[in-house]
Amino acid sequence: MAEIKDSVKVHGMWASPWVRRVTIALKIKGIPYEYFEEDLKNKSQKLLQYNPAKKLVPVLVHDGRPIAESLIILEYIDEIWKNSPNLFPNLPYQRAIVRFWAGFIDLQIFEKLRDVVKARNDQDEEKIIKEIQENVKKLEANVKELYSGITHTNGETMQILDILMVTLLPIINGVEEAMSVKFINPENFPLxxxxxxxxxxxxxxxxxxxxxxKLVSFLRKLRQHIRNL
Ligand SMILES: N[C@@H](CCC(=O)N[C@@H](CS)C(=O)NCC(=O)O)C(=O)O
Structure with a gap:
């Protein structure tokens, strides 16, 4: 458990899977934190001050010092609070592989799921859908190397890639329903x-x-807003 002296704050937004990565990591490591919900249309002065370069959530503030970018925050959490579960493997080669796939899943799948909601027209949307399908296919081909097949019953067995993968499902379901199109079929990507x-x-x-x-309605409105611009 975290020592009492630690002050841990998270600036987040309820729908964000990037924020969720951080709150899941804190919870499974048993680190108490204070949560601040941001209105991303009217960001708090604190958020602007903590992440002036990108102005994005999540931001973790540890003893007054801010850290931004979810994957960097996860590494920081694992380095500061060394209690189990360890979010990264110990061996350098395994750590490198995990970092590679965390980056791949983040940029090639999560970011593109956001891009597809924000597509300006059907043509762009179709192009991004194809890219997502290709990327999930690449991931599927590597799941056996990356995932032991375990069903997690508590956080003790979860590492960073598990956290990313479990936060992907609600986003896929939300995006597909908001767009009224199913493009990532479980039958094609069972692993x-x-x-x-x-x-x-x-x-x-x-x-x-x-x-x-709530997520579907949020994503629908976002999609509609972009298309009406
Ligand atoms: N690469 C960033 C992505 C975070 C991100 O995209 N955050 C969104 C919420 S889902 C945000 O703060 N958006 C506010 C904006 O775009 O102005 C990370 O991993 O932390």
Whole structure:
């Protein structure tokens, strides 16, 4: 457990899977934190001060010092609070592989799921859907090397790639329903889907999952707004 002296704050936004990575990591390591919900249309002075370069959530503020970018925050959390579970493997080669795939899943899947919602027209949308499908296919081909097949019952067995994968599923479901199109079928990617579902029973995952209807309505409005610009 974190020592009492630690002050840990998270600036976040309820729908953000990037924020959720951080709150799940804190919860499974048993680190108490204060949460500040940001209105991203009217960001707090603190957020602008903490992340002036990007002005994005999540920001973790540890004893008054801000850290931005979810993957960097996860590494920081693991280095500062060394109690189990360790979010990264110990061996340098394994750590490198995990960093590679964390980056791949982040940029080639999560970011593109945001891009597809923000596509300006059907043509752009179709192009991005194809890219996402190609990227999930590449991930599927590597799942056996990356995921032991375990079903997580608590946070103790979860590492960083597990956290990313379990936070992907609600976003895929939300984006597909908001767009009324199913483009990542479980039948085509059975291994990736079983990994995405592997943490559904973990309390830290359940506690942080965004409400599906609220998420769909949020994404629908965002999509409509972009298309009306
Ligand atoms: N690469 C960043 C992405 C974070 C991100 O995109 N945050 C969004 C919320 S989901 C945000 O703060 N958006 C505010 C804006 O775009 O102005 C990370 O990993 O932390």
């Amino acid at each position: 990736a889907f079983s990994w995405m579902k592997s943490g559904e029973g973990v309390p830290a995952v359940q506690d942080t999952v965004p409400n599906h209807e």
